[in-house]
Amino acid sequence: DIQMTQSPSSLSASVGDRVTITCRASQTITTYLNWYQQRPGKAPTLLIYSASTVQSGVPSRFSGRGSGTDFTLTINSLQPDDFATYYCQQSYSTPYTFGQGTNLEIK
Amino acid sequence: QVQLQESGPGLVKPSETLSLTCTVSGGSVNSGTYYWSWIRQPPGKGLEWIGYIYYSGSTSYSSSLKSRVTISLDTSKNQFSLRLNSVTAADTAVYYCARVGRGTDYWGQGTLVTVSS
Numbered sequence: 300d301i302q303m304t305q306s307p308s309s310l311s312a313s314v315g316d317r318v319t320i321t322c323r324a325s326q327t328i329t330t331y332l333n334w335y336q337q338r339p340g341k342a343p344t345l346l347i348y349s350a351s352t353v354q355s356g357v358p359s360r361f362s363g364r365g366s367g368t369d370f371t372l373t374i375n376s377l378q379p380d381d382f383a384t385y386y387c388q389q390s391y392s393t394p395y396t397f398g399q400g401t402n403l404e405i406k
Numbered sequence: 407q408v409q410l411q412e413s414g415p416g417l418v419k420p421s422e423t424l425s426l427t428c429t430v431s432g433g434s435v436n437s438g439t440y441y442w443s444w445i446r447q448p449p450g451k452g453l454e455w456i457g458y459i460y461y462s463g464s465t466s467y468s469s470s471l472k473s474r475v476t477i478s479l480d481t482s483k484n485q486f487s488l489r490l491n492s493v494t495a496a497d498t499a500v501y502y503c504a505r506v507g508r509g510t511d512y513w514g515q516g517t518l519v520t521v522s523s
Binding site for chain 2: 300333335337341342343344345347348349352354386388390393394395396397398399400
């Protein structure tokens with residue numbers, strides 16, 4: 300199975316900040332990397348697929364980069380709604396494993 | 407607009423079988439464009455991929471669960487289902503059904519299943 304490791308596990312930031320979350324795969328996954336946002340008590344929502352394609356309806360302040368084993372999710376100009384938990388997931392090969400999550404908190 | 411809704415018992419006894427159904431509206435499980443997936447989340451923990459099924463009936467499962475899990479499709483009812491055998495307290499989680507295309511783009515609201523006697 301491909302292991303996905305996110306860093307940091309938690310992050311404190313302020314409204315208006317720019318933050319970056321990193322995801323590393325244990326082997327190459329080319330660009331088969333997805334990012335999700337999960338607010339407390341809610342189902343996850345897809346933010347980015349194929350490493351860098353922003354899902355329809357997702358604000359442009361969200362962006363993704365990377366290929367191979369190293370990927371980043373960047374959120375520009377944090378808004379109050381953005382304080383949530385973020386997960387990466389590889390869809391290169393089954394099982395489609397998730398990272399452990401990054402909890403983004405208000406400073 | 408695609409919608410998915412999980413249904414099934416919220417309480418299952420240890421050693422018994424967990425059974426959940428996902429009803430899809432606004433789209434067809436018979437579409438060759440998508441896979442239909444189950445994902446779970448233990449309380450306070452991260453997401454765990456359980457498996458998926460394709461319209462043809464082909465499946466793929468988590469390495470750690472594949473000896474106990476079955477995902478099936480009922481195209482006549484536009485539903486897919488999850489069965490997990492021999493459950494323990496470690497299987498207590500919110501279970502989500504979801505559609506997989508380019509990313510997992512539609513999710514059900516999730517249903518909490520507690521394993522307890």
